[in-house]
Amino acid sequence: MARIVIVNELTKTEAAGSQNRNETKLHEFQEKLLKRFNTGGPVHERPYYASMEHIITKAGVPYDATAGLTDGALAGLLKKCRTWDFDISNMIPDEKLFLFKGANHRFATLGHDPILGLIFGTGNIMTNTITCVKTPAFLSGIPVLTTNHVVYTSDFKDPRIATYGSTAVMLQQAAERTKDQPGAFIASLIKQLIHIGTDFYTPCGIQIPGANLILSNTQVEKLTGYISSGDIFKVGTSAKLADLINLLISTLHMLMYDPSMNVSRNLYSARTRKIVLYSNMIATGSNVIWVGSNMYAGNEDAIRQLDIGGLIVTVQRLINDTEYIRRIKEEFVFGGFNKKIQGSGLELEDISWD
Template sequence: MGRYNYTESEQEMLKVQKMQEEQLKELENSIKEDRRDGENDAKELADLRKRTEALLKECGITPPPKKTEMYVEPKKKISKDEIPSWKELADEANEKYPEDIALEDLLTKEEFQFCIDEVKRINDEFSQKTGIFNKKDMSFLAIATALQTARWLIIQSLCGDLGQTIDGNSRLAHNAKSIKDEVNSSNKWFQKKFESHGHCESTRSYKSWEQIIFSSAPYDTTVGSPNLGINLEGRYHRYKTLGHDPVLGWIFGTANFITDTCTLSDFSSYNIARHPTPHFSEPTNLGTIFYEVFDSTKEDWLRLPAGIFAQAVHMKSDVFTKLGLPVPVLGTFSESLAGDLYKSQYDSLCLLKDIAIVGQQASWSILINMIVGLVHGIFYNPKTDGDRKLYEVRTRKILCISNALASAGNIAYAAATENWKKLDVGGILVTLYRLFTDINFMTRMKKEFIEHEMDKVLEKEIKELNSYFE
């Protein structure tokens, strides 16, 4: 049992190699035997010549001089058609060696050591040609690391920390007069826009398009929910209702407006009765809600645009209030986490601000990498730096290491201050991306380099082999 594991194709190669090795040994033995026979024949001929020359001299005849020219048979060319296909060789080898073959069966200890030494030589040569422990590359590494570190420090001072919560002084109360006036103005604009469409009262008890835009948001209702075992937590009800979700609200909130329903973050739904005041009446389901949306829109197409418009107006009226809108989608996965964030005054606008900060962190990090990479490329000298691809490996090493050092410094800073809001999330993401892509690139370049060096070793042998074929 060898020390290595082999694939099926590798086993085929080993078996073919073993078979050809044995064939070569047989050929060598045959040549040696022919050579011995030839040497024996030559001795006999030489002895015969001596006796013949002696007889001729006794008879007074001068023997002819020896010919020193040797006949050299011209090298025979082999037709490539005579070469068996790989499948034929593999089938023959598999039939001859049904058991597995290991490299140890083919190579001697000395040959193994030669291979190991050769691989080490090539690896050392690659490391030497792609190493950055020189004055130029180390200077670039220091500058790149300094720029990346300065970047996250400056962005923090300009944009602030991540995770900033709602500033109550800059937000409006949910019932502020300016909000109500804007909602009324928007609704009247829509009504006037489609005044010619007419009221279109429903024959199936659905809300008309005017009722949709002028009615209050059904998912703002909390009255009656305790009777159904639902705790909407009063003023914090927004994180529990999908109509208030900045993303999912466009689907579920619109449907709720059209059908007078409320869908919660666990996707359970309830009908909202309007008389005498809006309140939870009975459970329903999403299938029924979406069918009613379809059926109502089929009766009057304007009800769907009216529902979307009403949803847009309501979300706009809520987004800048003191409680804002919850972080999108999170409530459907973890209502408790969504609730904790929302109650701690972290809403969708806070998330957007954080996304903008992370985006700036990442974009500036990428820009610095581009500039450093470009300038380092300008300093390329083919005479001293060798192959351009190997020089690019050095460039990527500089970028990868500088990003990693800057990110490590940021993480250490955040840990030391015990303030994880100071994390350079965008820069760390860029670092992780570079680690993945740059290591892949360097691995690919190393593989190509090794293959190229191995090809150089085999080039002479391949050229000699090719000379035997027509």
């Protein structure tokens, strides 16, 4: 029961930002972890190159950029005396970009994919780029990947989405840099993993792997509202923790077995399974009753507190352990009966037919 409470508390949905406790803790952990890396390599940035100092000192990632680089935006930044490490005037897109709409950038960018992001998100961080699925298509064509440059000011602020680049070149540049500077890849991968972790339990959530390769951004957003990668991770983690607790209880109880007891080891094992089975049923039943009563009272969000992982484990044990206990009891009963009818227990006399 403590497992259910703790898991639900750690996976509680909170708005992104500084008020998010998990995000704040993860960013603090990221800062401590990345401080161990050296700020090696060139300090000044250029297209397809993010300096090591940028990677390890800033919490943000380029594929979180939502504002485009326009003439008006550039003029406004120049008025604020912003500077850049290279000339960005030729990186203003000739046409308006239609990569995504506002907050649904999570469902258009591959950096926010929990699996594909390990490749594309890490590469984006190393190269100051953003990779999107421009033409996600389900029964309407082949999804097209596009990569745009993201330009930062010299102090690594004000990220702006600039002209189109090349996805192949981005991956090539990231691969070549990994060979020359493996620390940049490791730091970027750590940053990628922590960034996905900060977005897991926010209102928008994180899409299930590969969703935007076969569905439109709108469809992915709707799907994520019903089931997200955070939900899958929560179910899997809860189930594994339940299995671990069951294993610990079973091991401790079996260690208490005394051969001098008038009980076979197999029968004692059946008792162990009963203890674990009843414990799981009590914990799962309590959770189902709590969630059901809260939903009945009008709190529809209580369904997210349902311990699905523990419920799966309980059902599995109901099926497997019940059969095991029945078989052990059957062997015990019929085994004892067989000994009786063999004669030693009943003290039967031999009958002569002569």
